[in-house]
Amino acid sequence: VEVIYGAASQPKERIVDRMVVTIKQALSDNPESSVLAFLPGQGEIHRTAGMLSDWLREQQLGGIHLRPLYGNLSIEAQQQAIAPLNGTEAYDQKVVLATNIAETSLTIEGVDVVVDSGLAREATFNPSTGMTGLHTVKISAASSIQRAGRAGRLRPGKCYRLWSASQQQQLAPHGSAEILKADLAPLALQLLQWGI
Numbered sequence: 513v514e515v516i517y518g519a520a521s522q523p524k525e526r527i528v529d530r531m532v533v534t535i536k537q538a539l540s541d542n543p544e545s546s547v548l549a550f551l552p553g554q555g556e557i558h559r560t561a562g563m564l565s566d567w568l569r570e571q572q573l574g575g576i577h578l579r580p581l582y583g584n585l586s587i588e589a590q591q592q593a594i595a596p597l598n599g600t601e602a603y604d605q606k607v608v609l610a611t612n613i614a615e616t617s618l619t620i621e622g623v624d625v626v627v628d629s630g631l632a633r634e635a636t637f638n639p640s641t642g643m644t645g646l647h648t649v650k651i652s653a654a655s656s657i658q659r660a661g662r663a664g665r666l667r668p669g670k671c672y673r674l675w676s677a678s679q680q681q682q683l684a685p686h687g688s689a690e691i692l693k694a695d696l697a698p699l700a701l702q703l704l705q706w707g708i
Contacts, residue, residue: 536567547605583613628659
């Protein structure tokens with residue numbers, strides 16, 4: 513997988529704007545390829561899809577299909593994102609806008625280009641409030657390698673990263689263990705109920 517780094521990411525920048533620009537570039541650079549774009553959450557996926565839809569309509573571009581992929585989608589919509597295009601659309605391009613649900617064992621047919629925002633949404637328990645909240649965080653170096661690998665599953669591919677090569681060196685090697693971020697009270701109560 514050939515990795516293409518972007519400009520250094522900045523705090524508080526709108527990731528959707530950079531993602532749209534980079535997806536357009538990836539489609540232009542790779543007219544025979546389908547694209548898998550990693551975004552942190554459902555809101556960013558919908559905003560990116562809206563901006564790309566407007567652009568496709570303005571440019572009167574046919575043959576590019578936008579497919580969201582996240583956990584709350586129906587099984588049918590998830591299958592539509594994963595399945596290869598067929599029939600009259602078989603030679604068209606597909607842009608799958610996904611959360612990190614597509615990071616691991618999933619192979620999406622036709623994808624050999626990845627656009628990575630470098631962000632993910634994590635649930636983290638706050639013991640002082642007793643609440644679990646979703647936070648947008650930078651991914652680890654291991655996750656960035658895993659995401660880039662989606663482009664090389666079926667043939668040689670490209671990965672566009674929305675951060676610089678020097679920022680790649682600054683990423684944490686691995687994500688923190690879930691037990692360090694999770695609310696353990698339900699587990700403790702269940703163990704207590706079992707008499708442990």
